[in-house]
Amino acid sequence: MSHSNDAALPFSLLQFYATSPYPCSYLPERQARSQVATPAHLINDTVYSSLVRAGFRRSGIFTYRPHCDGCQACVPVRLPVVQLVTSRSQRRAAQRHSNLVAREVPLLFDSTHYALYVRYQQARHPGGGMDDDNHEQYAHFLLQSRVDTRLIEFSENGEVRMVSLIDVLDDGLSSVYTFYDPDLPQTSFGTYNIVWQAAQCRALGLPYLYLGYWIAESRKMAYKAAFNPIEGYLAGQWRPLPKTPLPNP
Numbered sequence: 001m002s003h004s005n006d007a008a009l010p011f012s013l014l015q016f017y018a019t020s021p022y023p024c025s026y027l028p029e030r031q032a033r034s035q036v037a038t039p040a041h042l043i044n045d046t047v048y049s050s051l052v053r054a055g056f057r058r059s060g061i062f063t064y065r066p067h068c069d070g071c072q073a074c075v076p077v078r079l080p081v082v083q084l085v086t087s088r089s090q091r092r093a094a095q096r097h098s099n100l101v102a103r104e105v106p107l108l109f110d111s112t113h114y115a116l117y118v119r120y121q122q123a124r125h126p127g128g129g130m131d132d133d134n135h136e137q138y139a140h141f142l143l144q145s146r147v148d149t150r151l152i153e154f155s156e157n158g159e160v161r162m163v164s165l166i167d168v169l170d171d172g173l174s175s176v177y178t179f180y181d182p183d184l185p186q187t188s189f190g191t192y193n194i195v196w197q198a199a200q201c202r203a204l205g206l207p208y209l210y211l212g213y214w215i216a217e218s219r220k221m222a223y224k225a226a227f228n229p230i231e232g233y234l235a236g237q238w239r240p241l242p243k244t245p246l247p248n249p
Helices: 045-053 088-096 111-124 135-142 189-204 219-226
Strands: 002-004 015-018 034-038 057-059 062-066 075-080 101-105 149-156 159-168 172-180 208-214 231-234 237-240
Touching: 045 159, 057 172, 057 208, 088 189, 111 135, 111 159, 111 172, 135 172, 159 189, 172 189, 189 208, 189 219, 208 219
Parallel strands: 172 208
Antiparallel strands: 002 015, 015 034, 034 062, 057 062, 075 208, 075 231, 101 149, 149 159, 159 172, 231 237
């Protein structure tokens, strides 16, 4: 592993290292690398908020950002929620799922959530490496956090339909991961969840909803660019994301 300093980040006690190459999860036949911020125990709410503004996000207690050789396809994106204008289809999604009941639950293992997660992975991301996660892998990915994290459960008629993990930052919310019932017909849970999280930002007086990474060539991530306006972290600055044609199916 190679070590590097990041002069743009004012954290004298943090160190940054680049991982060895590994297969990219989004673009076939490409190799990816990540830059990881350490040590994890020094990354508190304030530090993490600054890291997210610099294009990082987390998986469990690991805080990272893409650091690929010769590739800059992953673009960190965020929504300025006050200016957000929902489209007709996004408003339909919000209306379609308006009967969902959201409640915050403890950041603890729940067998119902885990079963839903496994069904979601097997249906939506087969062969992606997470479709056979065991209890421990699930817990490491979603239930370990050193920052202000909220686990939100969405239910309908007593049945859990969706679970969303959200970090609270000093300037917004960061959407960590969401999974939902993959078997119900005519649903738009993912779109609804973004609209719901943007509304939570506005209610809390927070200006941004951070959505992780967007890749123009990945259809799995195309939904993020459908929100307007959306900003990308490009060349070290947050700026309006250029309109890009959606990838072919």
